[in-house]
Amino acid sequence: MATATAGTGAGVFGALLQRTIGLKLLMAVTGLIWVGFVAQHMVANLQVFMPMPADGVHPLNRYAAALQSLGGLLWVARIFLLVVFVAHVYAAIRLTQLNRAARPVDYRVRTTQVSTFSSSYMRVSGFALLFFVLYHLAHFTFGAVDQAAYARTLPGGMHDVYGMVIVGFRNPIAAGTYIVANVFLALHLHHAVSSIFQTLGLRTPRYAPLIDKLGPAVGLAVGAGNIAMPLAILLGLVGQGVS
């Protein structure tokens, strides 16, 4: 019986992906997981604004060390996020192909009445984010952009993530890249978060007005939070003590 159930589960998933709605559901669920990750990533990183404690170990470094101490679990999370990301991009590509095929001859004039700017440029913002994620990983996770900053350690041998971030964002090109990327992120979330509810069938008439405000609110909050960090560091408002 257990085998039969497992088989059905895979069968249901496979059957779902045969349908445009199934691909949209994949898009929504994978998107939701990344919204969750991006939001907690932003909140956690806001620790960069906390003052340096007397012992010289910044809260951001403690947080980073705690994450590193997860070991194998951290890699499980990373691989999970990667798989989810790839699935999101796959759904986007497949749906785009199907959508383009659905209108082989385009209109000479097409006038939109209610489409938002963000919803019209999801592919543009999505592509921008794809490249930004690669740059971001190269920058802070793999240290390929600034190896000296990446190699910083505290006297106790602890990895100096705080110092790496401060030094990293003193570079106007790096800070500017993050700021621009987060405008794209805010735009992407502006449409995405409300859209998730509609695709999952949760946007009922009663809650529609609230749900339609949620996307813009989350986009603004995450974008503003993420932009505040490189901007404050670039302007020298944070991390003056780091050399």
Place this chain on the structure above:
Amino acid sequence: MNLTLHVWRQADRRSGGAFATYEARDISEHMSFLEMLDVVNEGLEARGEAPIAFDHDCREGICGACSLQINGVPHGPDKGTTTCQLHMRSFRDGDTLVIEPFRAKPFPVLRDLVVDRGAFDRIIEAGGYISVRTGQAQDANSTPVNKQDADEAFSYAACIGCGACVAACKNASASLFTAAKISHLGLLPQGQPERHQRVLSMVAQMDLEGFGSCTNQYECEAACPKEISVSAIARMNRDFVVASLRGR
């Protein structure tokens, strides 16, 4: 009033088409859009040219036959209005109008502005019906339906199947049409026995016809002459998930 029209002309399904320009002279602002085209066609026929072919039937806004993409908007600029009920007072003297057929792969152009919307019929055939006996007219009263559900079902049942939702969508998605049909039956007790099979079959047919997917921009809702809410699409998606998990 006088207008300049850029109209899509296409001899038949297989021919290529192109825009032709016509001057519409001495048009009364009280005419409907289709009556304006009738006047233009009389002029064309008098000159021995083929009249512009367009779909129309009741001219009362209830049959779903008329179509036309007018300056990029299905059924033209007026909200909740079919082309046949759109009046020339909605335009200004000297306006230039681009008139195109509804564009979608599943809606092939048959001639000029006439498209084949048979794909919608096949979606209905796939499951947009009920098989239970509903009895005589008075028997309807013996099946209680709460007011909210009745009203919502009726708002979806108002769909006339004109295809404006497909025409307005950047992906040529038939989600609003299919969802309206699924939801109008899915909200009523008579629609329950086949509810899950219905959503799976109709969604499968919608995809098979080659319509695109829903991007949640809600252009369909804005263009719908019956102002059907995209809440229908959320309901369809919900039913689709439940039906898929139940495996039927």
